[in-house]
Amino acid sequence: xxxxxxxxNIPVLNLESEKxxxxxxxxxxxxxxxxxxxxxxxxxWKKGKAVLWYHAAPEKKYSTPLFLVYSLLNKAYILDISxxxxxxxxxTKQGYDVYLLDWGSPGLEDKDLTLDNYLIDYLEVAxxxxxxxxxxxxxxxxxxxIGGMLSAMLTSLTDLPIKNLILAAVPIDYSNAIIPNxxxxxxxxxxxxxxxFADAYxxxxxxFLYAIFMALQGFNVGPTVNLVTRAHDQKYVDKWRNMxxxxxDAVTFSGAAFKQMMNDLYKDNKLxxxxxxxxxxxxxxxxxxxxxxxITSTRDELVLESQSLPIMxxxxxxxxxxxxxxxxxxxxxxxxxxxFAIDPxxxxxxxxxx
Amino acid sequence: MSEMNPYDSFRQLSEMLEKGLNGLLxxxxxxxxxxxxxxxxxxxxSRYIELLKRNRELMASYMNLPxxxxxxxxxxxxxxxxxKIDILEEQIWNLQDSFALAxxxxxxxxxxxxxxxxxxxxEWQKTSQELAALSEMKNExxxxxxxxxxxxxxxxxxxx
Numbered sequence: 001x002x003x004x005x006x007x008x009n010i011p012v013l014n015l016e017s018e019k020x021x022x023x024x025x026x027x028x029x030x031x032x033x034x035x036x037x038x039x040x041x042x043x044x045w046k047k048g049k050a051v052l053w054y055h056a057a058p059e060k061k062y063s064t065p066l067f068l069v070y071s072l073l074n075k076a077y078i079l080d081i082s083x084x085x086x087x088x089x090x091x092t093k094q095g096y097d098v099y100l101l102d103w104g105s106p107g108l109e110d111k112d113l114t115l116d117n118y119l120i121d122y123l124e125v126a127x128x129x130x131x132x133x134x135x136x137x138x139x140x141x142x143x144x145x146i147g148g149m150l151s152a153m154l155t156s157l158t159d160l161p162i163k164n165l166i167l168a169a170v171p172i173d174y175s176n177a178i179i180p181n182x183x184x185x186x187x188x189x190x191x192x193x194x195x196x197f198a199d200a201y202x203x204x205x206x207x208f209l210y211a212i213f214m215a216l217q218g219f220n221v222g223p224t225v226n227l228v229t230r231a232h233d234q235k236y237v238d239k240w241r242n243m244x245x246x247x248x249d250a251v252t253f254s255g256a257a258f259k260q261m262m263n264d265l266y267k268d269n270k271l272x273x274x275x276x277x278x279x280x281x282x283x284x285x286x287x288x289x290x291x292x293x294x295i296t297s298t299r300d301e302l303v304l305e306s307q308s309l310p311i312m313x314x315x316x317x318x319x320x321x322x323x324x325x326x327x328x329x330x331x332x333x334x335x336x337x338x339x340f341a342i343d344p345x346x347x348x349x350x351x352x353x354x
Numbered sequence: 355m356s357e358m359n360p361y362d363s364f365r366q367l368s369e370m371l372e373k374g375l376n377g378l379l380x381x382x383x384x385x386x387x388x389x390x391x392x393x394x395x396x397x398x399x400s401r402y403i404e405l406l407k408r409n410r411e412l413m414a415s416y417m418n419l420p421x422x423x424x425x426x427x428x429x430x431x432x433x434x435x436x437x438k439i440d441i442l443e444e445q446i447w448n449l450q451d452s453f454a455l456a457x458x459x460x461x462x463x464x465x466x467x468x469x470x471x472x473x474x475x476x477e478w479q480k481t482s483q484e485l486a487a488l489s490e491m492k493n494e495x496x497x498x499x500x501x502x503x504x505x506x507x508x509x510x511x512x513x514x
Binding site: 048109111121180193196197228230 | 359361362364365368369372375376379380381383384385386389390392393397399400401404422423425426427429436437440447
């Protein structure tokens with residue numbers, strides 16, 4: 001049945017699709033959250049709560065594998081949210097073997113984990129294991145958000161063979177943030193200090209992080225309105241429900257790492273100044289010499305473009321590219337668009353299998 | 355969908371409203387008194403949680419109950435063991451690698467020895483052939499010597 005436009009241009013409701021729409025909305029409201037179906041994967045290494053997943057390409061085209069590092073503040077399964085149209089799904093289809101490091105959600109026993117631990121004991125070991133597992137000579141590191149910051153730090157510190165570095169929506173400069181400027185100043189001059197808070201809680205509860213994300217988005221009726229608008233489209237509803245599950249599935253965060261982030265990054269902005277120390281060693285981003293791609297998105301609601309840009313000048317890579325894509329912080333990953341954004345750059349810089 | 359979605363204008367309107375409200379919110383929370391209140395809130399909450407934790411531990415110790423802290427400490431031991439296994443595994447890799455390298459080297463040396471032996475064998479064959487030729491020559495010399503001696507003796511007999 002087609003909707004018929006009346007003379008005064010008032011759209012006539014199509015009963016069929018209306019029935020579908022409200023039925024779907026009822027389902028979303030009443031049914032439990034969906035199970036996420038990931039692309040075929042195998043756990044290569046586990047440590048504490050972290051898991052290193054291996055997603056083999058159905059038709060491998062490149063011998064250089066990819067290593068994905070997601071943010072510490074969200075769950076990594078956004079990259080692998082469905083077999084169709086997820087970042088991992090698209091990348092494997094493009095012929096890359098993909099390794100994905102899932103940080104997991106820290107428990108009370110992980111309260112002392114710092115960024116140093118995450119970098120040296122988790123990320124570096126995981127990359128080493130991925131290289132060993134793939135038997136490849138080199139690997140491409142792809143970091144998203146805080147994961148991008150960690151990837152950049154690791155590349156500058158390690159002597160592991162990292163061929164390409166891709167950083168997406170990466171916060172490097174903390175002199176500005178998405179929050180109002182008086183709050184940024186309060187964080188910088190120590191008026192707002194979370195040390196005692198982090199010590200008291202030991203592990204930052206997931207509810208707190210969820211509340212912060214919600215607060216950063218302000219009035220966020222967009223997703224709900226989008227659902228109502230397109231609820232008659234089953235495919236969209238399925239995707240929406242996956243996204244909704246992920247959005248509400250927040251992680252805990254180790255208190256020590258939270259303190260470190262607040263003090264070293266938000267307060268003192270040490271990374272850009274070259275004063276950040278990891279494992280007693282200064283992080284010097286100019287040690288990054290491999291091919292580098294930095295991606296920012298136009299509608300990023302969590303990381304400003306000005307937070308990512310300074311890295312272009314800080315690294316010493318000769319082959320460096322900056323790309324500004326039309327997407328939001330989450331939607332870039334959610335839609336799997338990220339895989340298409342990096343493929344043209346990456347395919348020319350990965351070793352092809354003959 | 356080709357047909358017009360009756361909710362599209364509703365969506366556009368709400369988008370506009372959301373943007374406007376968010377702008378307003380952004381501006382309205384950008385003030386110092388609110389930051390001070392937040393600071394106090396964080397402080398008070400931290401104190402409360404500290405107190406709660408202290409009381410919890412106290413109660414648990416009176417009642418001789420393990421707390422989540424004890425469980426966390428036990429888990430830490432397991433994680434240490436896990437780390438040690440990882441280190442061992444990496445050492446095994448190193449051993450494997452050096453074994454592989456050693457075997458490769460050995461194979462190379464063995465190959466060289468084999469090549470050398472073959473060469474010696476060939477030389478040996480050549481030498482024995484030459485030796486055989488020399489022996490034959492020697493035999494011929496012997497024969498010649500014998501014949502010469504025979505010749506020396508015979509003229510005496512003739513003279514008689």
